[in-house]
Amino acid sequence: MRILDILDNAVPKEKAENVREIDYNRLQRLGYNTILFDYDNTIAVWREPFDMRNKEVIDRLIQSGMKVGVVTNGPQSRVRNLKEIFGNQLKVYHSMRKPGTKELRRVLSEMKSKPEKTVIIGDLFFTDIIAGNRMGMYSILVSPIVDISQKWYKRVMARISIGVYLLFFFTVGWIFRINRLATPHRFANNVMDIDFDSLKESGYRLILFDFDNTLEEWGASTVSREKKLLLSRIERLGMNIVLVSNGKKGRLGKIDDELATIKVLSRARKPLTFKAKKVLKDLEIPPYQTIVVGDQLFTDIIMGNLLGAYTIKTEPLSEREFFWTRLVRRVERMLLKKMKRHPNVEVMDR
Structure with a gap:
């Protein structure tokens, strides 16, 4: 070795x-x-x-x-x-x-x-x-x-x-x-590729979605009809949804108003877990029944793994993003090739 x-x-x-x-x-x-x-x-x-x-x-x-x-x-x-x-x-x-x-x-x-x-x-x-x-x-x-x-x-x-x-x-x-900690349990091209029916059958009750470049492109202040339909379908399965973002409250507040039944948590300070833990405590859902979906290894995936949740990494929806994030992506690319060969990681193919 x-x-x-x-x-x-x-x-x-x-x-x-x-x-x-x-x-x-x-x-x-x-x-x-x-x-x-x-x-x-x-x-x-x-x-x-x-x-x-x-x-x-x-x-x-x-x-x-x-x-x-x-x-x-x-x-x-x-x-x-x-x-x-x-x-x-x-x-x-x-x-x-x-x-x-x-x-x-x-x-x-x-x-x-x-x-x-x-x-x-x-x-x-x-x-x-x-x-x-x-x-x-x-x-x-x-x-x-x-x-x-x-x-x-x-x-x-x-x-x-x-x-x-x-x-x-x-x-x-x-x-x-x-x-x-930055290694996800599963990779998916985007949120539309994830089999939420199967995850529900496996006993998961809560999904923590990142927003920027996961559900919508970075900086978006609204949710597309396609993603609204997806979120609605997940809710009909009986699963709880919370959007957990490091974005500012002003922009995400509009999204919170737009999604009446879904809580939007801004300034979450991922990969720190204290705000996500409060969500789990309020909903009385344990980490092992929780899924974290996001496009960044060093925020979304580390937070999810620290929580003890099931983590799914998606590809970013666009190349437009915060300057610091673009720098971090260079480190991500060096790790991703090895991660996808990790024995505990699945790659979702549809």
């Missing part, structure tokens, strides 16, 4: 303090059906028996119908105790050689699971996270288990692991984090 690919794959999709703090219900709602845990410092102190505080988590996952496994680079003797605790309900695999993916592919084959439906959870970004991201899994990094009762060198190793990750993340890692 090239060094840039390695660094990119070292960034987790999500971070949590420990395995008990993860929202597994949300992962199930997103369609994941398989959970793979690392062992050392993830569900047990390094080179120690299973931490029984985590038993309830695994029991609950198994009872909910999720496929659950443990994938460790450690020897069989390290995880032998899991058989006594969980019997055959928990799949246990040792000597995995992460960040290599050969053994992980064998595991998924045996569990009859797909990488895109699998979550991998571990404490080491240079083994668990890289391996999971290379395969297209959803990766979650947890902090190594630190117990004051464990031997001093084990506490030191856990602290070193945390320190190495923080050093990575706050130097070059944040660049790859931004790249990941």
Whole structure:
């Protein structure tokens, strides 16, 4: 692998303090059906028996119908105790050689699971996270288990692991984090190409549309008949619509008056999420039932991904736009070619 690919794959999709703090219900709602845990410092102190505080988590996952496994680079003797605790309900695999993916592919084959439906959870970004991201899994990094009762060198190793990750993340890692946040779930030529019926059937209830160069050309102060009909059809499906724009209130106020049943939010300060979060709170709609549609990676898509929404990037309707946006487009073009090859991105073709 090239060094840039390695660094990119070292960034987790999500971070949590420990395995008990993860929202597994949300992962199930997103369609994941398989959970793979690392062992050392993830569900047990390094080179120690299973931490029984985590038993309830695994029991609950198994009872909910999720496929659950443990994938460790450690020897069989390290995880032998899991058989006594969980019997055959928990799949246990040792000597995995992460960040290599050969053994992980064998595991998924045996569990009859797909990488895109699998979550991998571990404490080491240079083994668990890289391996999971290379395969297209959803990766979650947890902090190594630190117990004051464990031997001093084990506490030191856990602290070193945390320190190495923080050093990575706050130097070059944040660049790859931004790249990941700017990657949409799907591309579409324009809003007319999006299958809103299918999205409604998938359980989505709210669509946050950008306005300039997404619904209408940049600077427009009215909505075309074609787009009004589209918005009306989406509403008839039973979905909520909010226009979220960084544009000025004066111009967008006219559009707000024109669209009587649709809220228009101006000066949203995207990619910041605080105004969008207030919309979700007021409508009592969670992020995983929300779609963000926009033409800009570094405003619309980053905001949507920070929210935890499903993001769709459209092509800009015209080349006319704000001076600063034209400069940002140059950076976008450098990223777009790679993004469209990303395993978690779909390109919509009609």
